[in-house]
Amino acid sequence: MDLSYFNARLRGMRGRLIRKADYDGFAALPGLEQYAERLRATAYGPYVETASSRMERLDDIIAAAIRAGLAASFADMQDAAPPEAAVYIRSLLSVWEVYDLKAIVRAVSRAIKPEEALDTLVPAGEFDNAAIKTLLTNSKDVPDLVSFLETWGSRYARPLKDGLAAYGKNGSTAAMEHNLDAVGVAAALKELPASSTDAAVIRWIIASRIDAQNVMTLLKVCGEGAVGMDAALLFLDGGTRLGRKTFSSLIASKDRDELLAALASALDDAGWKAVIAGADADEPGLLEEQLNCAGDAHLRRLAVIEPLSIALAASYMQMKAREAKNLRVIARGIAFGIPDEVLKRYIVYPM
DSSP states (O other), rough: OOOOOHHHHHHHTTTTTTTHHHHHHHTOOOSSSHHHHHHTTTTTTTHHHHHHHHHHHHHHHHHHHHHHHHHHHHHHHHHHHHHHHHHEEEEHHHHHHHHHHHHHHHHHHHOOHHHHHHOEEEBBBTTTTHHHHHHHHHHHHHHHHHHHHHTTTOOOHHHHHHHHHHHHHHHHHHHHHHHHHHHHHHHHHHOOSSSSSHHHHHHHHHHHHHHHHHHHHHHHHHHHHTSSOGGGGGOOOOOOOOOHHHHHHHHTTTHHHHHHHHHHOOOOHHHHHHHTOOOTTTTTEEEEHHHHHHHHHHHHHHHHSSSTTTTHHHHHHHHHHHHHHHHHHHHHHTTOOOOHHHHHGGGGOOO
């Protein structure tokens, strides 16, 4: 597959990503007015202008601009991709489809305001801005959300519907989220050719996501317990770092510090071992970001080693999504008056 022209376009798009020095400058700004002005000087400028014509509150303008810029970048990437790359792009987007839908399910089940939930999402694939807004604003409850997906003919309707019984008994979305992960993995792998460099890249990404999900499941169960569901059933097959046997032996852990120590000891991957060994048991969300960041770094190296492969597209997609998350974190930090030195701890630098 010849991706030379596509990857040349991607390198140009990657050159417009925000760098570490820019993030530090953003974090040090005194208010949202200055933040919005600084954002206008980036690739998000046109989206700030568009949002400003429709909204009055600065936090709404900034959030809408970041979301629109991210969605436009993914759309531009899809438009630039040659037809033979479509199967790989769909597999990459399925990762974000599942990410979005899990977040939407949590938001609807907990009656979180749509505008708050929007700030955590990555418009991609089946769930573009319009679909996300429809699900968040029009779903009265989780069964109603499932009905929307059934009406649309979404492949994700069935796994959610299969988890409704458990949700009705205990209010936990764990079974539904596990089903989404399993279906997302199957969808991402379904169309890939048996062997090729590009297929190997996608399989590595999916395996890493599965491993990260299994690690986070262990932490969640350790802290909260597997509500109304056999915890062992929460294991996702397909990872390469954490096997079912090790998962089963760790799932009964009662203390997160001990769990992290045992997990670090059990892993063969030196990079993940170091990340988990240095993790803060009280901030599991940061651990998930750090594991994803380790994967991003590997993809960037792979894009250099295999410059004509799909690795560059995968790397760009991860970096762009990371950029949007960072910008959202900074905007929230400025809005709540968090000192920039504290705020920088939650910025994950992609470059």
